[in-house]
Amino acid sequence: MPQYFTAAQIPLANKAFSDAEKLVTNHFDIREEQLKKNKYDVKTLAYLDKHEIREGAFAHLCKYSYEKPGALIPDGKSSFEFYRICLQDNIILQAVERANPFIKLAPLLFYIAVHELIHVLRFERGEIDFDAPEKEKRREEETVHNLTRNALQTVKYHDLNIVLDCFSSRFQICDLFIN
Numbered sequence: 001m002p003q004y005f006t007a008a009q010i011p012l013a014n015k016a017f018s019d020a021e022k023l024v025t026n027h028f029d030i031r032e033e034q035l036k037k038n039k040y041d042v043k044t045l046a047y048l049d050k051h052e053i054r055e056g057a058f059a060h061l062c063k064y065s066y067e068k069p070g071a072l073i074p075d076g077k078s079s080f081e082f083y084r085i086c087l088q089d090n091i092i093l094q095a096v097e098r099a100n101p102f103i104k105l106a107p108l109l110f111y112i113a114v115h116e117l118i119h120v121l122r123f124e125r126g127e128i129d130f131d132a133p134e135k136e137k138r139r140e141e142e143t144v145h146n147l148t149r150n151a152l153q154t155v156k157y158h159d160l161n162i163v164l165d166c167f168s169s170r171f172q173i174c175d176l177f178i179n
Contacts, residue, residue, distance in 0.1 A: 002045060002089070002090040003089060003090040003093045003094065004044065004045050004046045004089050004090070005044050005045070005046075005087075005089045005093070009105060010044065012105055012106050012109055013042070013044065013087060013109050013113075015106070016106065016109035016110040016112070016113040017042055017085075017113045017117075019110060019113070019157075020110060020113035020114040020117050021035055021036075021117065023114055023151060023152070023155065024114060024117045024118060024121065024151065027150075027151040028121060030121075035117065035120075035121065039080060039081070039082035039083070040082060040083040040084065040085060040117075040120050041082070041083075041084055041085070042084075042085045042087065043084060043085070043086055043087065044087045044089050045086075045087065045088060045089035045090060046089070048086050052084065052086040053086070053088065054086070054088060055088075055091070056091065057088055057091060058087070058088055058091055058092050058095070058108075058112045059085055059086060059087050059088060059112050059115075059116050060085075060086040060088065061083055061084070061085055061086070061116060061119055061120070062083065062084045062086060063081060063082075063083055063084075063123070063130050064081065064082055064083075064084065065079060065080070065081050066079060066080055066081075066082065067079035083120050083123070085113075085116045085117075085120075087112070092105070092108060092109070092112070093105075095108070096108060099166070102162055103159075103162060103163060103166065104158075104159045106158070106159075107157055107158065107159045107160040107162070107163045108163050110157055110160065110163075111148065111152065111160065111163045111164070111167075114148050114151055114152060115144060115145070115148045118144050118147050118148055118151070119140075119144055122140070122143075122144065128140045128143075145167065149164060149167070149168075152164060
């Protein structure tokens with residue numbers, strides 16, 4: 001049976017994405033409206049469709065197109081694309097449980113939020129094709145990981161350093177966390 005975020009954990013995810021939006025807009029020197037213009041939403045496991053669930057990942061990014069025939073949306077188009085950041089509660093919670101007491105949920109969610117928002121920004125800027133071949137996607141994942149680490153270097157977020165260290169595989173406990 002999958003694990004879901006509790007009512008007490010959902011606000012941690014909301015705060016992580018709110019903080020991540022601020023960080024990403026500052027780090028990439030864009031206005032908050034520009035990031036919000038890259039239409040996206042965030043859903044937790046309890047609200048995901050079957051195709052939005054991905055084993056082995058903390059989050060899965062889906063891209064959707066919305067088209068309303070004959071109607072114009074605010075920017076004068078009749079269609080737009082948007083992204084859904086699909087949090088995989090069970091994978092996140094299991095990682096935190098395995099790495100307890102070293103990894104805390106809030107900093108891990110913050111890392112995930114920054115990482116996924118950088119993906120959205122890069123896709124919207126055309127820096128990578130969402131439907132790129134698997135080999136390019138693996139390179140993109142490493143690029144986004146490096147951009148995420150770089151963006152988070154100056155952040156004073158409680159217990160974030162251990163999360164960053166785990167993604168760099170410096171500590172043995174990280175094997176429990178990542179795998």
